[in-house]
Amino acid sequence: MENYERLEEIGKGSYGSVYKIRRKSDNQILVWKELDYGRMTEREKSQVVQEVNILSQLNHPNIVKYFDKIVDKEQKKIYIIMEYCENGDMAQLIKKCKTERDHVAEDVVWKIFVQIILALKECHNRKEGKVLHRDLKPGNVFFDIGNNVKLGDFGLSRILSQESEYAHTNVGTPYYMSPEQINEAQYNEKTDIWSSGCVLYEIIALRPPFEASNHLALAQKIIGGKIERIPERYSEDLQNVIEWMLSTEPEKRPSVNELSDIPKIKLRMKERE
Numbered sequence: 001m002e003n004y005e006r007l008e009e010i011g012k013g014s015y016g017s018v019y020k021i022r023r024k025s026d027n028q029i030l031v032w033k034e035l036d037y038g039r040m041t042e043r044e045k046s047q048v049v050q051e052v053n054i055l056s057q058l059n060h061p062n063i064v065k066y067f068d069k070i071v072d073k074e075q076k077k078i079y080i081i082m083e084y085c086e087n088g089d090m091a092q093l094i095k096k097c098k099t100e101r102d103h104v105a106e107d108v109v110w111k112i113f114v115q116i117i118l119a120l121k122e123c124h125n126r127k128e129g130k131v132l133h134r135d136l137k138p139g140n141v142f143f144d145i146g147n148n149v150k151l152g153d154f155g156l157s158r159i160l161s162q163e164s165e166y167a168h169t170n171v172g173t174p175y176y177m178s179p180e181q182i183n184e185a186q187y188n189e190k191t192d193i194w195s196s197g198c199v200l201y202e203i204i205a206l207r208p209p210f211e212a213s214n215h216l217a218l219a220q221k222i223i224g225g226k227i228e229r230i231p232e233r234y235s236e237d238l239q240n241v242i243e244w245m246l247s248t249e250p251e252k253r254p255s256v257n258e259l260s261d262i263p264k265i266k267l268r269m270k271e272r273e
């Protein structure tokens, strides 16, 4: 802890507080996420260790970098030290576009989309075994100082295993819940594809693909699978890829490899090599 100076709180995740910190050795600005394991079962604690180990192995320009962990036995807290993304999260960008009645230009949408797919490719195609994000949403897509996309909180959401009370604290509306999750089927990489489709839709339409005033109506819309066409200014290509990602049946959704073969995506991936 003495290696770091705690600066201001950035916000509260479903697992605990997120602080901006300064590493004293080189004045680098980072963040730490506090995880209170005081009320966790032995199984949950071993899951945290396992998830943090996976996080430490993920090394990709479009995934928030994990640096270190500090275990405070007295306070029963784990501090996960990660890369700080100066330009905030996509939820803020969407809010800004809405208030300024300004849309994100189509080529910017493709640039963001390509980086999300590159991050998912790193995880879904990982040779030591695929890693699922499990909680993709605008609040988990960050931008660094160069406006590069950084997917955050990989695996952290799995740390909140279903039975732990933490998992139910994030009381937000489950806009991004996939049909299979509603039917309590198994979560798999196609579920990450679904939520990425929801994120993409929201950057474009500045609202989620499915909205309702209560969870039941929302679930019916999600299972119904009908989505309004994205604003006319955006191309058919964009509409088609979103519809493909939001197929109600997981098998019908594209894998990250199939998405990478779409010409407009393939082209931009080459540009980034």
Ligand SMILES: CN(C)CCCNS(=O)(=O)c1cccc(Nc2nc(OCC3CCCCC3)c3[nH]cnc3n2)c1
Pocket (backbone or CB within 6 Å): 010, 011, 012, 013, 014, 018, 031, 064, 082, 083, 084, 085, 086, 087, 088, 089, 090, 092, 139, 142, 152, 153
């Ligand atoms: C309280 N709200 C208004 C949000 C205010 C704050 N906006 S914001 O959009 O998150 C924001 C603003 C500027 C910089 C950053 N950088 C940042 N944030 C992280 O997590 C944010 C945290 C995630 C869980 C929920 C709470 C917030 C990171 N995780 C790893 N690297 C991170 N870099 C974020």
